[in-house]
Amino acid sequence: MRCPFCGNIDTQVKDSRPAEDHVSIRRRRFCPACGGRFTTYERVQLRDLVVIKSNGRREDFDRxxxxxxxxxxxxKRPIDPERIEQMISGIVRRLESMGETDIPSKTVGEIVMESLARIDTVAYVRFASVYKNFQEADDFDRFVSELRPEDAAANPKPDR
Known part of the structure; x- marks a missing residue:
């Protein structure tokens, strides 16, 4: 592993242990050339995934x-960082276990939205606003009203 401080290619591992998410290994490293210390993470990658964008362009999956x-x-949402890491690892595992190496970006977006919806509705709406390319406030209004159809039926909005 190359030292990020001096570029030396001969660094030493001082400590290895499972990371908080238990799907990666955290390694503390030391560079004998400059004395720098840094941390690396090692993850298992089941297969190389390629994301197919909506315009047909292909891009390597980037965790x-x-x-x-x-x-x-x-x-700024009250979600534990460990929970976020678990969710990300779960999404990646789900994508890798689909059995395909080429995955449409739409599938990735839907899986992310599904995962966010389970842990935080505000984050879900934020992600959806970019993913679905909201252009005006009414787009938010329609999307949020779809989240709570029982509220929409009980409290219809007056015509403006």
Missing amino acids: DKLERSIRIALQ
């Missing part, structure tokens, strides 16, 4: 990109 988008949706 970090998935994590960033989920963390943006969950920003």
